[in-house]
């Protein structure tokens with residue numbers, strides 16, 4: 001793997017890829033939980049300060065924006081601006097504003113969140129950090145929200161793979177040891193034959209009332225992934241949208257907004273994509289026959305994304321409410337896009353993201369019994385940082 005390099009590619013950027021498996025390379029472990037455990041509360045504070053402001057002394061006041069060496073009150077770990085006279089800390093105007101956790105626990109939580117290849121469980125975080133489950137749940141939610149809001153919304157180009165996966169609302173299997181009578185088996189077989197001959201509808205199993213309610217929570221996570229253009233490098237950018245159904249009228253507005261016209265799009269044989277030919281170069285792979293055609297038409301990058309999200313859904317969260325699904329999808333999109341970065345790079349990126357996107361909108365007031373808002377409709381752009389600061 002990772003043999004072919006593009007002409008003119010920076011050789012220093014390929015160090016990780018030269019390793020047989022880049023996850024086995026020691027360079028990947030440049031900032032881990034162990035490093036944070038060895039740091040003092042003060043070290044963690046200054047780590048977050050540098051991540052937020054880029055410097056220990058000279059930086060912009062979050063209130064008025066003037067860059068200066070502001071007056072530092074060591075006891076409160078706060079600054080007073082030399083121009084607008086306002087006090088601020090290193091979490092003012094970030095996702096962690098009004099935090100009660102120590103800086104060390106905050107940094108531990110972030111590093112732990114980053115280290116999970118297929119997401120993290122709030123329950124597990126609560127046991128590791130000795131915090132309430134609700135605290136861990138809200139903190140992880142704020143990190144996901146920051147990732148969702150900061151996601152690059154520039155339309156994808158060149159070669160893009162599309163696919164939709166079903167998530168949430170899984171029907172529960174019946175517990176009764178019910179043995180069908182010969183008449184019932186005969187009826188089922190007749191219905192199946194009639195369907196195959198085109199003389200009847202698809203014979204669906206009847207659902208219980210509970211399962212009908214559960215099925216209402218099922219959503220489509222629709223993924224769009226742009227190829228890197230280098231063989232063996234997979235995808236470079238991932239975007240997602242949460243839809244109610246994988247049908248033409250839901251899928252097309254998302255594609256038109258997130259993919260530039262004229263791009264090469266690879267999909268499976270779903271009927272929802274038949275109108276793509278009008279504006280895009282459209283290639284189809286028949287999944288019932290092959291994963292990839294002889295010409296290299298495939299959507300394995302989209303499947304790789306679903307593999308990661310499916311592992312989170314089946315192995316870590318076990319269920320998924322529709323209102324959290326978009327943020328989880330964007331989290332997994334981020335995990336896919338930074339998969340070749342080291343732990344330190346990923347942590348630094350997440351810290352920049354939480355600083356740059358203002359206070360949490362969804363999770364603010366959660367402890368005061370304010371409900372988490374459902375995700376905005378897929379086609380709308382994420383809220384700007386200015387709106388969140390108000």
Ligand SMILES: [Zn+2]
Pocket residue numbers: 061062063064065066081082083084085086
């Ligand atoms: Zn100021």
